[in-house]
Amino acid sequence: MIKSDILNQLQTLWKLSDWAVMVSRKVLTLVLVTRPNQVLLGMKKRGFGEGWWNGFGGKVEKGETIIEAAKRELQEECCLTANTLTEVGQLDFEFVGDPQILEVHLFTTKDVSGVPTETSEMKPQWFDIDKIPFHKMWPDDKLWFPHVLKGSKFSAFFLFEGHHKILKHKIDVVTEQSHIDSEVK
């Protein structure tokens, strides 16, 4: 093989590996527990999103399904057991300068056992749905929460610069119908 062929092949491989990095995804879960007119949020005490109110969730670990991860994180973060979960949407996040996309699978549930309890990661508190503390939450939340509260399903994409500024976003509402029919165990 002549030198320029080798160089061409190396260049192709380099581009392919670059592409693989560009599309790498981290899969996470997020669970919102609701009861009439209220939603349970947790104050994140450490790590990603520290100091902000959020639902409960985290990374999907090797060998578990997304649903298993969602239930495990809810249990670990506020000691609640989800008997059923309803899939309501997917949130994709890109951060400028970071090739990894965060793929967050969003669920709601009314069907939980246990008492919300503070853990080392989260401090849970019920909020009236007209008093959700959006000023102390991820900035995208005020854009998609209304869809969740209406019972719509949706998928969304957000491009962030840092953790406070949204440069671009897109929300596609998949269905306006109530998601009561799609509960999963």
Ligand SMILES: Nc1nc2c([nH]c(=O)n2[C@H]2C[C@H](O)[C@@H](COP(=O)(O)OP(=O)(O)OP(=O)(O)O)O2)c(=O)[nH]1
């Ligand atoms: N509401 C909301 N939640 C978000 C956003 N971005 C984002 O990653 N999340 C969620 C997804 C996860 O539930 C959580 C981040 O998970 P994490 O990094 O703390 O995961 P983990 O508990 O497995 O982490 P670790 O500390 O155990 O390593 O935040 C956002 O913009 N808005």
